[in-house]
Amino acid sequence: MTENRVVAEGVHKAFGDNEVLKGVSFTVAQGSATTIIGPSGSGKTTLLRALNALDVPDAGVIRVGEVELDFSKPVAKDQLRRYRAQSGFVFQSHNLFPHKTVLQNITEGPIFVQKRSKDEAEAEALELLQQVGLAEKRDQYPYQLSGGQQQRVGIARALALKPKVVLFDEPTSALDPELVGEVLSVIRDLAVEGWTLVIVTHEIQFAKQVSDQVLFTDRGVILEKGPPADVIGDPKEERTRQFLDRILNPL
Amino acid sequence: MLLLAAFLLSACGSPTTNGDNPVKSAGVLRVGTEGVYSPFSYHDPATGQLVGYDVDVARAVAEKLGVKVEFVETPWDSIFAALEANRFDVVANEVTINAERKQKYDLSEPYSVGEGVVVTRANDNSIKTLDDLKGKVAAESATSNWSDVARKAGARVETVEGFTQAIKLLNQGRVDATINDSIAVYAYLAETGDTTVRIAGSVGEKSEQGFAARKNSGLLPDLNKALDELRDDGTLADISQKYLKANASGAPAAGTQAKPKSTWDLILESLGPLAKAAITKTIPLTVISFVIGLVIALAVALARLSSNLVLTNVARFYISIIRGTPLLVQLFIVFYALPELGVKIDPFPAAVIAFSLNVGGYAAEIIRSAIQSIPKGQWEAAETIGLNYVGALRRIVLPQATRVAVPPLSNTLISLVKDTSLASTILVTELLRQAQVIAAPTFEFFALYGTAAVYYWVICLVLSFGQSRVERRLERYVAR
Numbered sequence: 122m123t124e125n126r127v128v129a130e131g132v133h134k135a136f137g138d139n140e141v142l143k144g145v146s147f148t149v150a151q152g153s154a155t156t157i158i159g160p161s162g163s164g165k166t167t168l169l170r171a172l173n174a175l176d177v178p179d180a181g182v183i184r185v186g187e188v189e190l191d192f193s194k195p196v197a198k199d200q201l202r203r204y205r206a207q208s209g210f211v212f213q214s215h216n217l218f219p220h221k222t223v224l225q226n227i228t229e230g231p232i233f234v235q236k237r238s239k240d241e242a243e244a245e246a247l248e249l250l251q252q253v254g255l256a257e258k259r260d261q262y263p264y265q266l267s268g269g270q271q272q273r274v275g276i277a278r279a280l281a282l283k284p285k286v287v288l289f290d291e292p293t294s295a296l297d298p299e300l301v302g303e304v305l306s307v308i309r310d311l312a313v314e315g316w317t318l319v320i321v322t323h324e325i326q327f328a329k330q331v332s333d334q335v336l337f338t339d340r341g342v343i344l345e346k347g348p349p350a351d352v353i354g355d356p357k358e359e360r361t362r363q364f365l366d367r368i369l370n371p372l
Numbered sequence: 373m374l375l376l377a378a379f380l381l382s383a384c385g386s387p388t389t390n391g392d393n394p395v396k397s398a399g400v401l402r403v404g405t406e407g408v409y410s411p412f413s414y415h416d417p418a419t420g421q422l423v424g425y426d427v428d429v430a431r432a433v434a435e436k437l438g439v440k441v442e443f444v445e446t447p448w449d450s451i452f453a454a455l456e457a458n459r460f461d462v463v464a465n466e467v468t469i470n471a472e473r474k475q476k477y478d479l480s481e482p483y484s485v486g487e488g489v490v491v492t493r494a495n496d497n498s499i500k501t502l503d504d505l506k507g508k509v510a511a512e513s514a515t516s517n518w519s520d521v522a523r524k525a526g527a528r529v530e531t532v533e534g535f536t537q538a539i540k541l542l543n544q545g546r547v548d549a550t551i552n553d554s555i556a557v558y559a560y561l562a563e564t565g566d567t568t569v570r571i572a573g574s575v576g577e578k579s580e581q582g583f584a585a586r587k588n589s590g591l592l593p594d595l596n597k598a599l600d601e602l603r604d605d606g607t608l609a610d611i612s613q614k615y616l617k618a619n620a621s622g623a624p625a626a627g628t629q630a631k632p633k634s635t636w637d638l639i640l641e642s643l644g645p646l647a648k649a650a651i652t653k654t655i656p657l658t659v660i661s662f663v664i665g666l667v668i669a670l671a672v673a674l675a676r677l678s679s680n681l682v683l684t685n686v687a688r689f690y691i692s693i694i695r696g697t698p699l700l701v702q703l704f705i706v707f708y709a710l711p712e713l714g715v716k717i718d719p720f721p722a723a724v725i726a727f728s729l730n731v732g733g734y735a736a737e738i739i740r741s742a743i744q745s746i747p748k749g750q751w752e753a754a755e756t757i758g759l760n761y762v763g764a765l766r767r768i769v770l771p772q773a774t775r776v777a778v779p780p781l782s783n784t785l786i787s788l789v790k791d792t793s794l795a796s797t798i799l800v801t802e803l804l805r806q807a808q809v810i811a812a813p814t815f816e817f818f819a820l821y822g823t824a825a826v827y828y829w830v831i832c833l834v835l836s837f838g839q840s841r842v843e844r845r846l847e848r849y850v851a852r
Contacts, residue, residue, distance in 0.1 A: 216753035230757030264851040
């Protein structure tokens with residue numbers, strides 16, 4: 122029996138009057154890849170950000186890795202920091218630090234947060250760069266890289282902290298179409314290697330091939346969840362079908 | 373008027389007693405004087421020493437009292453403020469004795485007696501008496517009594533820094549006349565051989581000059597006794613002869629000694645002292661104030677950005693005060709007003725405090741907007757790799773904000789270099805003040821101010837060069 126890396130129960134989040142998450146529950150098994158799909162505004166990005174406390178939920182209990190928080194009570198700052206340290210986050214627009222080289226972007230967390238030695242952190246960072254195919258770019262600045270390369274550095278930066286779960290927020294949405302493939306193949310390799318992944322994406326084919334579990338969110342709830350063969354191959358809900366139909370046959 | 377003055381003198385004389393002379397107990401007589409008012413108070417071009425009629429009289433008085441003497445050079449227009457702020461004990465700067473002053477200050481017996489005269493350009497025959505000043509423009513120091521005389525005669529008064537500047541304006545045709553003490557005018561004519569101006573007439577008013585001390589200072593009996601002795605033993609007459617070259621009522625002696633130096637020589641000789649003033653005062657004042665100012669600015673900018681309403685409003689208020697009041701007033705408050713609350717700060721640190729607070733207010737807004745220009749995603753990325761607020765600020769946001777802030781902050785720095793000249797008004801002998809000191813006995817204001825301006829320009833050139841180097845370095849990570 123595999124252990125769960127994420128357990129979320131009844132997660133609520135509102136921005137002002139706009140209730141974005143209306144009681145969301147799901148689990149993510151260790152070593153599995155979960156993709157979250159759904160129409161825009163359905164709450165999928167907010168759900169992902171809740172797992173890293175970039176958006177702090179108003180209610181609900183979430184365990185990520187070894188830290189469980191009950192968001193219906195006030196949460197102390199250091200608890201929030203421990204919770205956040207359980208996961209790595211890859212942004213849609215990569216958010217690399219423009220004033221730091223590729224290598225410095227990756228080692229910033231290990232050296233200045235985890236207080237590991239510079240030599241060790243750099244050696245590991247180089248390994249990660251090799252893994253994403255960018256070892257020769259170590260001393261370049263982000264502006265010297267293509268969008269796909271920048272996103273791969275973003276992935277390496279998230280992995281460098283050795284998180285229990287890696288979170289991806291639409292990692293290919295901001296890329297030119299011909300660069301999407303290189304980023305998706307890196308993510309697929311991570312899934313094969315056994316990292317635990319949660320990915321918000323619009324790439325339905327990719328979700329089908331890579332994920333062990335698909336969550337379909339709609340209007341603040343998870344409408345359907347299960348293996349891709351069910352949710353994407355044979356959806357039970359009418360709204361899921363409509364959504365997939367719009368994505369796969371845009372005309 | 374005389375009766376009133378006599379009444380006031382006797383009225384204010386009564387509370388003081390002979391016994392408690394604070395100067396004698398301190399062992400030092402602190403004397404406020406202009407230092408740029410030749411021949412009464414100026415720096416000897418040959419030795420750089422502070423000399424002059426009033427200066428030497430003050431020295432002689434201190435000797436009679438058996439105490440040391442210490443001179444504090446202060447611009448005339450703030451000399452009484454400095455006296456009240458207890459920067460010194462007496463003013464020795466040809467302070468004319470009149471009823472208003474007697475009401476506010478302890479005035480000694482006169483040690484110089486002159487007559488007010490109207491000075492005009494030599495070729496101007498339209499002014500012969502005081503009445504002819506009606507509708508004309510006269511140049512006078514703001515707080516001098518000649519200013520009142522000219523105004524009552526119907527002249528429009530242009531405010532100037534002192535007598536030498538008034539003569540300069542007269543020469544340039546910017547004003548029509550200046551009224552001053554006959555002694556000063558004779559000394560000027562004798563010293564410079566200037567034939568472009570002349571004494572057009574008397575204002576019919578004798579002027580008596582004495583020392584001024586704070587009200588109820590307890591100094592008057594001793595001061596007057598010393599002056600009487602100096603008058604009787606001929607010392608006053610000797611000093612007068614030395615500086616005024618003629619007796620006060622006579623015509624100037626023709627053909628005096630040592631021909632005036634050429635302007636070029638004067639500029640060459642001023643290069644050293646001006647460089648020294650720039651290096652020991654102007655540059656340190658700029659650098660120290662800027663560094664402290666930036667620290668204040670960062671704190672204020674962060675307070676302004678914080679979610680704490682009290683902090684935000686305190687920061688807003690501070691910025692509003694600093695930007696809404698003149699820098700000169702801020703300097704005066706730190707230097708002249710704080711002593712009244714018991715906080716007395718030396719000139720240089722006072723200037724540093726005022727300039728730092730000023731830079732803090734202006735730079736706070738620059739830093740705030742620079743921090744706000746950094747995308748929210750940078751804060752979020754810093755958070756996701758585990759940095760806390762301080763870490764994210766220090767390692768991720770501020771280095772990027774620096775690039776945005778350097779050009780406007782350089783502006784602030786370059787303005788500050790020139791603003792330090794305002795410190796001359798609170799007794800800091802920085803670059804501009806040094807130029808005034810050198811110019812005063814020679815009346816070569818244009819040459820000396822011009823030289824000082826070149827120094828300021830060079831400092832700013834170096835800073836601009838430094839700015840472009842810093843900018844180039846900070847732009848190494850930006851796509852071109």
